[in-house]
Amino acid sequence: MQPVFKTRITELYGIRLPVIASGLMWLATPEYVGAAVNAGLMGFMTAASFKNVDALRAGIQRCREITGGKPFGVNIMIRTSRDGTDRVTPLIDAVIDEGVRFVETAGHNPEAYIKRFKDAGIKVLHKVPGVRYAKKAESLGVDAVTVVGAEAGGHPGVEPVGTMVAAVAAARAIKIPLIVAGGIGTGDQLVAALALGADGVAMGTRFLVSEEVWADRRYKERLVKAGETDTTLLLQSMRNTQRALKTEHVSMIQQIEKDQAGDTAALLPHIMGTHAHAAYTTGDYEKAMLSCGQGVVFADKIEPFAAIVDRIEAEARATLTRLDSLHAQSAAGK
Numbered sequence: 001m002q003p004v005f006k007t008r009i010t011e012l013y014g015i016r017l018p019v020i021a022s023g024l025m026w027l028a029t030p031e032y033v034g035a036a037v038n039a040g041l042m043g044f045m046t047a048a049s050f051k052n053v054d055a056l057r058a059g060i061q062r063c064r065e066i067t068g069g070k071p072f073g074v075n076i077m078i079r080t081s082r083d084g085t086d087r088v089t090p091l092i093d094a095v096i097d098e099g100v101r102f103v104e105t106a107g108h109n110p111e112a113y114i115k116r117f118k119d120a121g122i123k124v125l126h127k128v129p130g131v132r133y134a135k136k137a138e139s140l141g142v143d144a145v146t147v148v149g150a151e152a153g154g155h156p157g158v159e160p161v162g163t164m165v166a167a168v169a170a171a172r173a174i175k176i177p178l179i180v181a182g183g184i185g186t187g188d189q190l191v192a193a194l195a196l197g198a199d200g201v202a203m204g205t206r207f208l209v210s211e212e213v214w215a216d217r218r219y220k221e222r223l224v225k226a227g228e229t230d231t232t233l234l235l236q237s238m239r240n241t242q243r244a245l246k247t248e249h250v251s252m253i254q255q256i257e258k259d260q261a262g263d264t265a266a267l268l269p270h271i272m273g274t275h276a277h278a279a280y281t282t283g284d285y286e287k288a289m290l291s292c293g294q295g296v297v298f299a300d301k302i303e304p305f306a307a308i309v310d311r312i313e314a315e316a317r318a319t320l321t322r323l324d325s326l327h328a329q330s331a332a333g334k
């Protein structure tokens with residue numbers, strides 16, 4: 001079947017559908033990213049999920065085996081650690097050495113690393129939670145930008161703006177290829193995002209129920225049952241807003257934020273990533289803060305990654321047909 005779309009994002013990555021499987025802490029493994037790439041998308045393995053740089057290198061090699069050499073990407077969180085150790089450069093060294101061609105950066109400003117990526121021929125997609133950061137990223141010379149809206153799982157920004165607004169505002173503000181994310185999980189939304197001026201979409205939450213995500217089935221079954229009101233924002237008091245699944249652990253954190261406003265030290269033991277890893281392992285989701293977006297309402301079945309992508313593509317085709325039928329000229333028989 002002919003691809004449905006040709007956009008600057010399908011061209012940049014050489015992919016069938018303009019859809020990105022964005023980095024997921026602990027979960028965007030070689031198996032997951034390999035499945036995304038084999039289904040015709042671009043996927044990013046999360047470097048921070050590997051216990052050290054050697055494990056990341058092994059993960060890159062494993063992903064290459066799964067994709068049969070088709071390109072894939074690595075997600076690198078740009079951050080400055082409290083003790084001043086540079087934890088980003090060793091990851092970049094590994095990515096360059098291993099011949100990875102695509103990187104998704106997130107977090108802080110990637111300026112210090114752009115030249116190294118460019119010299120190595122790596123295309124950089126920088127992810128931001130707002131239009132002004134998108135403009136900044138464009139000025140730094142990144143190849144494409146992802147703008148995430150308020151509905152997104154993970155970090156929707158300190159001042160979350162709905163994806164519908166963020167998409168158009170970003171499309172009008174920048175010239176480089178634009179990906180939008182946040183609550184997107186269907187082919188109809190993909191078509192809508194392109195109509196708003198984006199070149200593609202990124203999804204995180206929608207893919208959490210794919211068979212290739214290693215997390216315990218009970219967690220995925222919870223997601224299948226979840227609706228659009230089953231997530232909440234927290235950690236606004238740390239200026240580190242997150243959207244996560246409503247769980248007992250999350251309610252406890254929100255209570256601390258209320259009762260001990262401004263006491264970051266009281267929060268820190270409860271927001272460590274190890275809680276999430278344990279919950280994914282055991283399936284006891286109530287005991288952790290697990291990033292999750294409002295688009296969880298579309299994660300309605302545990303199935304292979306490729307089956308989810310087939311559905312998204314079929315929905316996109318059906319939406320285009322529907323739009324065509326709504327077009328005044330075609331409705332009048334032309």
Ligand SMILES: Cc1cc2nc3c(=O)[nH]c(=O)nc-3n(C[C@H](O)[C@H](O)[C@H](O)COP(=O)(O)O)c2cc1C
Nearest residue numbers: 022024025106152153154182183203204205291293
């Ligand atoms: C479980 C989960 C873990 C995530 N971990 C990361 C991460 O480690 N790095 C990152 O850049 N983004 C991370 N994100 C954000 C996603 O890459 C993506 O931006 C977001 O999921 C898009 O919004 P959506 O969830 O509405 O699809 C995570 C999201 C989820 C749901």
